[in-house]
Amino acid sequence: MTKKINDSFQTSLAQGGDNLTTPFKPIIPGIFTSTTYQRDEDNQYRSGRVYSRADNPTYDAPEKLIAQLEHAADAKLFASGMAAATAVFQALKPGDTVLAPDIMYWALRNWLKGLATDAGLNVHFVDMTQLDKVENKVMQLQPKLIWLETPGNPMWTVSDIRAIADIATQHGARVAVDSTVATPILTRPLELGADIVMHSATKYLNGHSDVIAGALATREKDDFWQRILAIRAQGGAVPSPMDAAQLLRGMRTLYLRVRESCDSAMFLAEQLEQHPMVCEVLYPGLPSFTGYAVARKQMQGGFGGMLSIRLVGGEHQAVGTAAKTRLWHRATSLGGVESLIEHRASIEGSGTPVPNDLLRLSVGIERKEDLLADLVHAIEASA
Structure with missing residues (x-):
């Protein structure tokens, strides 16, 4: 039909x-x-x-x-x-x-x-x-x-x-x-x-x-x-x-926003996975990710606009990176048109299962190359 x-x-x-x-x-x-x-x-x-x-x-x-x-x-x-x-x-x-x-x-x-x-x-x-x-x-x-x-x-x-x-x-x-x-x-x-x-x-x-x-x-x-x-x-x-x-x-713009965020998040995940100061990228769209096979089976058309990165410099570098970004806003939430960055362990407090070297990234609809350049500069400047 x-x-x-x-x-x-x-x-x-x-x-x-x-x-x-x-x-x-x-x-x-x-x-x-x-x-x-x-x-x-x-x-x-x-x-x-x-x-x-x-x-x-x-x-x-x-x-x-x-x-x-x-x-x-x-x-x-x-x-x-x-x-x-x-x-x-x-x-x-x-x-x-x-x-x-x-x-x-x-x-x-x-x-x-x-x-x-x-x-x-x-x-x-x-x-x-x-x-x-x-x-x-x-x-x-x-x-x-x-x-x-x-x-x-x-x-x-x-x-x-x-x-x-x-x-x-x-x-x-x-x-x-x-x-x-x-x-x-x-x-x-x-x-x-x-x-x-x-x-x-x-x-x-x-x-x-x-x-x-x-x-x-x-x-x-x-x-x-x-x-x-x-x-x-x-x-x-x-x-x-x-x-x-x-x-x-x-x-009314959900379809367009999700597609754009998925595309940018995939780009960022692939690029950041190669950066020497990033020890792990957590994103369902990466073949190296533990849940990739299941994600590929039940997520159609993309893997979402959310990813997290873990930095070799630990908590100090993670907090410093968030402080030095210009395009990524330090704020709690996700799914908006603007990109957000957050040191999640600090927000959740004691008892959190989140590693202290982790940054959570909500990818908006800005130009993906600009987001990458801003984040890489912050990572390297905080080393």
Whole structure:
């Protein structure tokens, strides 16, 4: 069957979803700031809207677009990536067991070790790149949820989603995947057997470092999904209408931004791997990278815009390099149009698994040769 033009990600994103449904047919959908909605004369809400703590018409277009990109049954926006991620765990019951990766976003790892454990969840961390270890833990602990993050921040470890989903299915566990770094352009976890996919929409989906938002997409509208939606509505974990509108604006260029960042990151990884002051480049697109084979199998069209480098001069040279860059901004976040550099161990603090000689790089859309020259100069100047 010939693929319809409107089914392509590039076209769907550029169009920003189907917005021409109101009588005015605006190219850009409106922003609805009302907090409440009028009942019908018989006291019903046939409009489908009740109160904006639970939902808002401004969410419709970005949610529909995310669901389309992920081939999901439904998708919902949240106030942040953390709000989206924690809602999945909050939908579990006290006493339930969770498996999470040993390399993952530090804020969520800390939340799992602290508040989630305090709330009664049994949280166990495992190397998700080792399928035998995952299967042994699943057989031993019988978890209700397996949480994956691939590529895993900031070592960019790659987990085999399909293989782990198969293991989970055999033991009655759900699989949720933080796919923030891959984006739907490169990986669609639901197609690989996952049940839920999470995005910190603050990052690539928005892509302009001016919106805090999160998103969840589900393979099925089952009872577990309904629990997540109840947590979202009752807790008010939703973005503002303005943030939702800006998110949709940012998503219109997602395809172009991801492709450009992937191309530049691959260029930088190949060049930096040859530099004598760089002892290791962590990037899923390099054949020398441990997770390359799995990444090549489940990441289509590129390997992402994130990489990390480890310097022979250790922590001193890493911190010095970040201090001496001109184009790379020293800031926390990723996925924006501007390139960012960060000495990650300093940010995560004690207990971090991140080596102190590591710099995390978020590659933007600047000219790749300029980014390389700036970084190489900083590396050599800090030696």
